[in-house]
Amino acid sequence: MSAVSMTATQIRYVNKSFWRNPASAFFTFAFPLMFLVIFTSLLGHYNVQIGTRTVNSATYYVASMATFAVITACYNNIAIQITFQRDAGVLKRTNGTPLPSSSFLGARMVHALLISVLLVAITAAFGKAFYSASIPTGLTLVRFLIVLVVGAASFCALGLAVTAAIPNAEASAAIVNATILPLLFLSGVFIPFGNSTPSWILWIARVFPVKHFFDGMKAGFLGTPFNWTDTLVVAIWGLAGLLLAIRFFSWEPRTG
C-alpha cells in the first residue's frame, strides 16, 4: 500500500474513533458555540471599532470563536491526544510496525483540519442564524479557506511540537492551556483591543501566530483589510513547529 492510501485509511480509523467518543466529540463542537453565546450575552450588542470600520460585536465574536475553535481542534486536541497515546504506548507500538510515521501523524493532523473546517462552518452558520453575522462569500471565501487551512495545519504542527515539552499525559491539558489561553487574550480574540491597549500586549500579539491567524479570519467575516503577511507569519510558525517536532518528537513515554 502506498503512503497516501495508508494515510487515507488511518484518517478513516481516526474518524471512527473520534465519533465513538460522543462526550469528547460533543464538547469539541459545543465549546465554541457556548462561548459565542456567553460572550455576546455577557457583553451585549455593541459596536467594535476595527481600524476605520465599525462592526457589530456578534460578528466580531463569530470570527473570534471560529479562530478559537480551530486552535482548540488543532493545537489543543493534537497535543493532548498525542501525549495520551504516547503515554499509553500506542505510539511506541505503531513505531514498531511498517506504518510510516508521516502517515500516522499526518492522518491525525488532516483529521483535525477537517474537524476545524466543520467547526468553522457550524460557528458561521450559528452566527448567521442567531446573530445575523455576515459570512464570507466569493473570492473572500477562497482566501478565507486558504487562511483556515494554513492556520489549522500550522496549529497542528505546533501542537505536535509542544508534546516534546509535556512530560506526561496528566500534565498535558495544563501545559496546553497555559501556553494558549494567555495568547488568546493577548491577541484580542476574547476581548477586542481598544485604543488604550498597552504596547507590550500589541508586541506580543505581533510576534506570536494567534493574532495573525485571527486577523486572517476577521478579514473573512468582517471585511477588514486582508494581508498575506499574516498568513505567512502563521505558516512560518507552523513550519518551525514541524521542524521542532521532527527534531524532538518522542514515540515513547517519558520516564522519570
Add this chain to the structure above:
Amino acid sequence: MTTLPGGTAAGETTGGVQPAVHVRGLVKSYGGLTAVNGIDLDIHRGEIFALLGPNGAGKTTTVEILEGYRSRDSGEVTVLGWDPARQRAQLKSQIGIVLQSTGVERYLTVAETVRMYAGYYPHPRPVDEVIGLVGLDAKSNSRVNKLSGGQQRRLDVAIALAGDPDLLFLDEPTTGFDPSARRESWDVIKNLATLGKTVLLTTHYMEEAQYLADRVAVISAGQIVAEGDPATLANRELARARVRYRLPAGTAPPPGLAGPAEADGFTEFAPDDVTLALHQLTGWALEQRVSLDGLEVTRPSLEDVYLSLTSDPPGGQAGREEGSTA
C-alpha cells in the same frame, strides 16, 4: 518482494544456517551505567527462546535493541538477516512486537483494530484467522475498551501476529494475569511454534519459561550467566537430590539417613546415592513400623537455579534498564 541482505534469504523459516537472531558482544550504556555488557546470543528459527532476569538486568534493553527501538554502543546484531539499527524499515515488516504496556485505540472493535494493523504489512495474515488464533472470536465486534485485561493482552498478541511475522517478541506477556488467563495465553503462544514462528519471550515467571521455552538464557547485570534447555539449565538435572521427610514425635531417625531436625519436625539430607538411601530409609521405616510423613525427593527447580544465578550480580555494578516500566 523485499531485497535480500548479504545474499541470504531473509524470509527463510527452516532451521537453515542462519539463526533468526544473532548477537555478538552487545554493549549498551546509559550515561555511566552499563545496561548490557557484552552479550552473545543465538536464537534458532522456529524456537521459543526465553530471556530471564530480574528487573534492571538488561532484558528490556537487549530486546529493544533487537526490535530496533534502541541503538547499541557496540557489538554485532542481526535479526532475520537485517541489522536493526540500519535496516529497521525492512525488519519491521517481518517482526511482531508485544510490548509490556498495552495501548490501542480504545474505541475501535477487536476486528477493526486487527484489520488496521494488518493493513500496515505487505503480506498480512487473514484477520479472522488471527482473531481465532488468540481465541477472541466471540469478542470480534466488541470495542477494545470493553475487554478484560487478559483479553486485551491476547489482542496485543493478535496485533503482533497481524502482519504474519517470522519472529515474534513477547515482553512479559502474562504479567498481572490470574492463573487461568495465564494458562490460556500459554496455549496461544505454544500454538505459534506450530506455525513455524520464532518467539523471543522475556519473563520473570519460571513456570512460564519452563512450560513454553525450548531454550532459556538468564541475564544478570547486563551479562548472560547461563543458557540452555530449561530442564538442564546450569546442570540442575545433575545436582544432588535431597530427601526430605518427617518422623512421628519421639522417634529417632536412622543414623546417616537424616539431617538436622527442623522446627516443623522435618529433616532433609543429600545422599550420594539416592536409590540406595531411599531403599535403606524405607526398609528401616517398614522394619520399625513408623511412617515417613511427607516423604519427597527434590532437585533444584528452575527457580532455585535462577535465584542462585541472579542473587549475586558479577562486577557489583547493577545494570539499569531505561524505559522499563516494571
